[in-house]
Amino acid sequence: MAKTIAIVNQKGGVGKTTTCVNLAAALTEAGQRILLCDFDPQANSTSGMGVDKTVSKGIYDALIGEVPVEDALVHTKYGDVLPSNKALAGAGIELIGMERREFLLRDALDKVKDRYDFLFIDCPPSLELLTLNALCAADAILVPVQGEYYALEGLSDLMNTVRIVRRSLNPRLELDGVLLTMFDGRTNLALQVAEEVKHYFPGKVYATVIPRNVRLSEAPSHGKPITAYDRTSRGAEAYTAFAAEFLKKQSA
C-alpha cells in the first residue's frame, strides 16, 4: 500500500526541500518506488532532482485538470517527480473558488498512487491552501526542525492546523515524525533545542539527526541529490541513515 507523506513546516529554510530530495533519492536507491511531488512554487525540489523547472507541464496543470497527472510525471534515476513551476504561485488564490478545493491534490495523486511505495510532498513555507491540500492528500506528516534558536516557534500553529484538518477534512492524518536538521551537536544550544523538541514531541523525534554540511547546500546547484553529488560526505551518510530509519519505522 502506497503511503503519502507531506514534508511540512511553515517556517522557511528549515530543510524541507533538502529532506524531501535526499530522502526520496536514498529510498529510490534502496529499491523503493518513489514519487516526489513538488508542491512549492519555488520549485526547489524539482531542480534539486535535476528536473528543469521551466517544464511545460507540472503539478499545477494536473491540479486544475488541464493535463492527466500521468503526463506531468518526470522519471529520473533518483525517483519520479511531479514538477512544480511558477504557475503554482497563483494557485492558492485561483483554487479558492473551485469545488473540493482542499482535495485537488489528493484527487490528482490518487490516480497514480498505486504505482509507488511512498509519495512525498514538498510543501511551501505557509499554512495556506496549498499546504492544506498537502495535509488532505497525506497519510502522515514529517516535520523537519532546524536545530537552532526558535526551533519550536510556529510548531504549535502547525499542530493546531493538523488537529483541525483531522477533525474536518482528513481524519487519517498522522504525525510520522520530526527530523532535526542543520544540527551542530557541538553547541549547547543545539543540544538544548533537541531536548525541547523531544519534550514537545515525545517518541516522535528521529534518532538520526542531519548535521550542517556544506555539501548538502552545494548539491542542488548541480541538480543532484547528495548521494549522487558526494556519497562520502557527512550529509550523504546522514540522509542514508535517516532513510534506513524511516523505512524501518514504516514497517514496524
Ligand SMILES: Nc1ncnc2c1ncn2[C@@H]1O[C@H](COP(=O)(O)OP(=O)(O)OP(=O)(O)O)[C@@H](O)[C@H]1O
Ligand atoms: N543540513 C544542511 N547543511 C547545510 N545546509 C543545508 C542543510 N539543509 C539545508 N541546507 C541549506 O539551507 C537552505 C534551506 O534549506 P531548504 O531549502 O531545504 O529549506 P526549506 O525548508 O525547503 O526552505 P523553504 O521554506 O524556502 O522551502 C538551502 O540553501 C539548503 O541548501
Ligand SMILES: [Mg+2]
Ligand atoms: Mg523548500
